[in-house]
Amino acid sequence: AQSVAQPEDQVNVAEGNPLTVKCTYSVSGNPYLFWYVQYPNRGLQFLLKYITGDNLVKGSYGFEAEFNKSQTSFHLKKPSALVSDSALYFCAVRDQTGFQKLVFGTGTRLLVSP
């Protein structure tokens, strides 16, 4: 069965510094990987996805993610964090056998301090 793991409950970073939110995955076929962000009292917003091709995926709000097949990872990154990036981030995976079944990680809270 497919799964994702987000090993950090919370990540703290100072504004202007680079940030990384970690995600590792486990699937039986080719992975389709997604990152979502959730602001307080809001639903999840799509940030970016990896389907195939270039291992570095660029998404919304200056975020990018690096797909690493050998390490089964899909870490979310941003070169310079903003206070407004503070939110809950979810990694999710679908595989070719799991039609429409999107499996989410437990989420990582990102706190960017001024």
Place this chain on the structure above:
Amino acid sequence: ETGVTQTPRHLVMGMTNKKSLKCEQHLGHNAMYWYKQSAKKPLELMFVYNFKEQTENNSVPSRFSPECPNSSHLFLHLHTLQPEDSALYLCASSQEFEGPTYEQYFGPGTRLTVT
């Protein structure tokens, strides 16, 4: 906003009440979903509808009853709930073709409290 709306945004209900959650998507998608989000737990997929037909029921208790009258509207009917059902209920939609490459778009959720 993402084009998926949910009402009400907050709901408090007793264990013997009957209530319904409503979701509407304005994106022209053909698939809709209900998720449950509880504190300290991953999002749980509850139901999936494709072209108004239910294609997945993720072992959800019968006190939750979904309804999808058309591809734009989705309801979750609630009755005789338990306090542990208190959670954020999220609706999502997507455009499904032949592969699982399409992202899902989420509504803001209904915060449900069962007393």
